[in-house]
Amino acid sequence: MKFLKDIFINLVAQSLLLMIQQLLLFPHYEAFLGTKDFGIFLTIFGIVNTISIGLGTSFTNLYQRNYNLALANNSYDSEYKKYFYKLIRYFIVCLIPIFLLFSTIYDDILVIILSIILTLIITLRIFLIVKYRVQKRFNIILIFNIILSFSYSLLVFFDNLDIKRVLLYIIIAEIISFFILLFMTKILIINYEKYTFFDKKMLNVLLISGFAGATMTYSDRLLITYLLSGSAVSIFYIATLPSKMLLVPFNMLSSVILSYLADTDVINKKLKKTMSYTMPILCIFIFLISYFVGILIIKLIYPSYLTDIKSIYLIVNISFSLTIFDFVIRSFLVKYFSLKIKAIIDVMALCLFIILSLFFFTIYKNLFSIAFAQLITLLLKVTIEYIIFIRLKEDGKN
DSSP: OHHHHHHHHHHHHHHHHHHIIIIIIHHHHHHHHHHHHHHHHHHHHHHHHHHHHHHHHHHHHHHHHTHHHHHHTTOHHHHHHHHHHHHHHHHHHTHHHHHHHHHTTOOOHHHHHHHHHHHHHHHHHHHHTHHHHHTTOHHHHHHHHHHHHHHHHGGGGOOSOOHHHHHHHHHHHHHHHHHHHHHHHTGGGOOOOSOOOOOHHHHHHHHHHHHHHHHHHHHHHHHHHHHSOHHHHHHHHHHHHHHHHHHHHHHHHHHHHHHHHTTOSSBOHHHHHHHHHHHHHHHHHHHHHHHHHHHHHHHHHOGGGHHHHTTTHHHHHHHHHHHHHHHHHHHHHHHHSOHHHHHHHHHHHHHHHHHHHHHHHHHHOSHHHHHHHHHHHHHHHHHHHHHHHHTSOBOOOO
């Protein structure tokens, strides 16, 4: 019962920010920026999320994977602080490639600096919240996300916007919430201990897997920007909006599952059997909700784009229902399966998506190329992950 309660609390917590961003804030930005600049903003924000999720989630997953060891050694607070400072150092090391990546999208130095600052803050926020995940204190996560969502909701009152102002205002909202999170976690007053369970090799594997997975989620925007235009990014984003609104809560569901698996070594037989049967059904259910409710949402928020999205709407909804399957299953693979093989699967999926996108673009030369490549890639990836999952070693208990 507590597991279901925690899932519900976490879904509510993550849905708050998502709804503020997607249903309130982003339509506000689209009205001021226009289709082209809104598409550029979405691409920049996609890169911010790719880096922050790839880096922050890798450290989060490593901490959760080793939490049972730190707990047995009574060093989980010390580990938490060490991971935090190591995360900052890793970000600093990556500054030059991050700068170059943003500069390929927009050549304004101020926009690039603001994008990097926003990326750092979100990366640290993603990691800091793990303290409450491993402790299963999801009510605290809900309180923090209410604060964060409220900060974001205030941004709708700012107008006369350009990309610089949009990024600056988002940074202000994030900084306010970030300092509140620093105070809540008390990370700055935690004492160090010499011994650590930090595994650099394991982190490197998680980074490869994490960046491949995050890039897979947002690479469509990059490819569309390079192959087509910023306006095409806006169209693709709006077509995928209903599905992506469901992705974040299910990504957080994955985090809840991993939190409950943090102090175990082998998957429970009953849980494995339940997940094997329910996940395919859940994906079908999510697809139906996303497809039919999504049309109503788009009609309400972006009615002028309805004609533009028709050719890809069905395909992207199927694709993102498969992405939800991937998000949930990966919790078990991160905990119980070889991280190296998982990283190889993630990287191969990303490479396949890019290759197929370029190939289909030579044939169709439109958004259908990206959507179709995404569908084929996810179908293959999820099939492989599902086969691996049903073959995981069990503890034999019902």
